[in-house]
Amino acid sequence: xxxxxxxxxxxxxxxxxxxxxxxxxxxxxxxxxxxxxxxxxxxxxxxxxxxxxxxxxxxxxxxxxxxxxxxxxxxxxxxxxxxxxxxxxxxxxxxxxxxxxxxxxxxxxxxxxxxxxxxxxxxxxxxxxxxxxxxxxxxxxxxxxxxxxxxxxxxxxxxxxxxxxxxxxxxxxxxxxxxxxxxxxxxxxxxxxxxxxxxxxxxxxxxxxxxxxxxxxxxxxxxxxxxxxxxxxxxxxxxxxxxxxxxxxxxxxxxxxxxxxxxxxxxxxxxxxxxxxxxxxxxxxxxxxxxxxxxxxxxxxxxxxxxxxxxxxxxxxxxxxxxxxxxxxxx
Amino acid sequence: xxxxxxxxxxxxxxxxxxxxxxxxxxxxxxxxxxxxxxxxxxxxxxxxxxxxxxxxxxxxxxxxxxxxxxxxxxxxxxxxxxxxxxxxxxxxxxxxxxxxxxxxxxxxxxxxxxxxxxxxxxxxxxxxxxxxxxxxxxxxxxxxxxxxxxxxxxxxxxxxxxxxxxxxxxxxxxxxxxxxxxxxxxxxxxxxxxxxx
Numbered sequence: 001x002x003x004x005x006x007x008x009x010x011x012x013x014x015x016x017x018x019x020x021x022x023x024x025x026x027x028x029x030x031x032x033x034x035x036x037x038x039x040x041x042x043x044x045x046x047x048x049x050x051x052x053x054x055x056x057x058x059x060x061x062x063x064x065x066x067x068x069x070x071x072x073x074x075x076x077x078x079x080x081x082x083x084x085x086x087x088x089x090x091x092x093x094x095x096x097x098x099x100x101x102x103x104x105x106x107x108x109x110x111x112x113x114x115x116x117x118x119x120x121x122x123x124x125x126x127x128x129x130x131x132x133x134x135x136x137x138x139x140x141x142x143x144x145x146x147x148x149x150x151x152x153x154x155x156x157x158x159x160x161x162x163x164x165x166x167x168x169x170x171x172x173x174x175x176x177x178x179x180x181x182x183x184x185x186x187x188x189x190x191x192x193x194x195x196x197x198x199x200x201x202x203x204x205x206x207x208x209x210x211x212x213x214x215x216x217x218x219x220x221x222x223x224x225x226x227x228x229x230x231x232x233x234x235x236x237x238x239x240x241x242x243x244x245x246x247x248x249x250x251x252x253x254x255x256x257x258x259x260x261x262x263x264x265x266x267x268x269x270x271x272x273x274x275x276x277x278x279x280x281x282x283x284x285x286x287x288x289x290x291x292x293x294x295x296x297x298x299x300x301x302x303x304x305x306x307x308x309x310x311x312x313x314x315x316x317x318x319x320x321x322x323x324x325x326x327x328x329x330x331x
Numbered sequence: 332x333x334x335x336x337x338x339x340x341x342x343x344x345x346x347x348x349x350x351x352x353x354x355x356x357x358x359x360x361x362x363x364x365x366x367x368x369x370x371x372x373x374x375x376x377x378x379x380x381x382x383x384x385x386x387x388x389x390x391x392x393x394x395x396x397x398x399x400x401x402x403x404x405x406x407x408x409x410x411x412x413x414x415x416x417x418x419x420x421x422x423x424x425x426x427x428x429x430x431x432x433x434x435x436x437x438x439x440x441x442x443x444x445x446x447x448x449x450x451x452x453x454x455x456x457x458x459x460x461x462x463x464x465x466x467x468x469x470x471x472x473x474x475x476x477x478x479x480x481x482x483x484x485x486x487x488x489x490x491x492x493x494x495x496x497x498x499x500x501x502x503x504x505x506x507x508x509x510x511x512x513x514x515x516x517x518x519x520x521x522x523x524x525x526x527x528x
Contacts, residue, residue, distance in 0.1 A: 011499055039507065045510055046456060050506065053457055053460050128360075
């Protein structure tokens with residue numbers, strides 16, 4: 001087929017492998033019709049976009065690590081020949097006794113806790129599983145200090161920066177996160193803590209469960225429940241509760257933005273925060289327009305294109321981090 | 332000596348060498364998904380991809396005392412899973428001479444409806460690549476994702492460069508047909524609005 005022949009030549013050109021005679025042949029063919037040009041354009045675009053190909057997978061790290069561990073253990077078990085089994089059993093029993101005794105003595109003597117440290121840099125997030133199964137997702141430029149294993153009646157850690165916690169239920173051992181400005185105590189729940197040095201406020205946002213928030217040097221305690229946000233103004237030493245907080249505050253780790261009849265001005269604020277850009281809206285009537293949509297793992301360009309289509313806007317890109325929105329109207 | 336795994340790869344390896352299961356888990360959390368996706372993108376079987384990625388970590392743990400990584404840990408791990416993936420593919424003994432059916436591409440004009448349907452060109456291409464028959468997609472992903480030359484792909488898979496070129500042409504044909512309706516002259520607007528950067 002003729003088309004195949006030219007696709008092959010275009011491919012050679014794209015991979016830098018074309019020889020002069022083929023190049024001339026291609027030129028002639030391109031000049032022959034706009035259909036040919038469109039074909040070439042399609043192949044070129046397909047080529048460019050294909051390097052961005054990726055498929056998303058749901059991976060449960062816990063499950064897969066458990067499978068891996070079983071395989072590691074499997075490699076370590078030795079098959080003991082029947083003949084010498086009884087001899088080995090005696091040895092094994094003695095060994096077990098010695099090990100148990102040593103372990104008990106060791107535990108008794110060492111009350112020292114091994115503290116571990118995880119630190120993230122810019123644009124980096126990290127997930128940490130604690131010894132009780134609780135999960136911490138650490139945001140960028142943050143630091144978490146936690147013990148290798150928790151004691152029986154308390155679970156304490158230190159946080160600088162921002163993290164999202166999913167805490168395992170344990171009424172016997174309250175889970176306490178300490179930051180520079182305050183502390184958060186829970187029994188079992190999921191919540192976000194934000195206390196960066198350069199922020200004027202410490203913020204705690206609850207996803208599920210109940211959380212007790214305390215500010216350093218203050219007697220007052222805030223009890224926060226689902227979708228409630230606690231804000232501590234560091235300078236003014238003022239701690240208040242805000243209800244109806246946005247799910248989009250969790251977007252930094254869920255990568256999901258949800259808008260339900262959300263006024264455009266709030267949409268812009270959430271986009272600015274998550275994508276770390278500045279968006280200026282020149283059309284003031286647009287700011288109150290309600291917008292409904294959900295975005296999962298999408299690039300900013302995609303989101304803006306969607307909003308643009310709904311309201312008939314113009315979007316101007318000033319640079320990597322600045323966008324100007326103008327025109328359009330509520331429908 | 333206290334155990335303090337930090338976020339530095341080099342530190343983690345040091346800890347793993349001393350037998351720290353915790354550091355090993357931290358490394359796993361950091362790179363496992365990346366390795367699974369790398370393998371999956373090439374050979375298309377998710378469960379096999381998980382197996383192969385786990386193989387990499389298993390071997391790392393078993394030979395931990397001998398680890399000596401001079402460059403980036405990430406590329407070391409990636410190379411490991413890539414090699415395992417290629418070996419797996421070779422073991423499948425895929426017959427490249429056998430002709431594969433191309434998905435039926437209907438030439439159609441994108442309707443105004445579809446324009447408004449927030450369709451991302453990248454998503455269209457991704458779906459088209461996924462629809463490619465197995466051998467064709469394999470050659471294509473090795474070329475575009477792993478950035479191998481035709482010669483390298485031919486060597487890795489034990490086929491001729493001509494076969495590689497044929498498969499690439501087949502793939503590009505499918506992809507361009509998927510894209511073409513969105514690029515016809517009247518719809519240039521969509522392309523322009525898509526090209527934000």
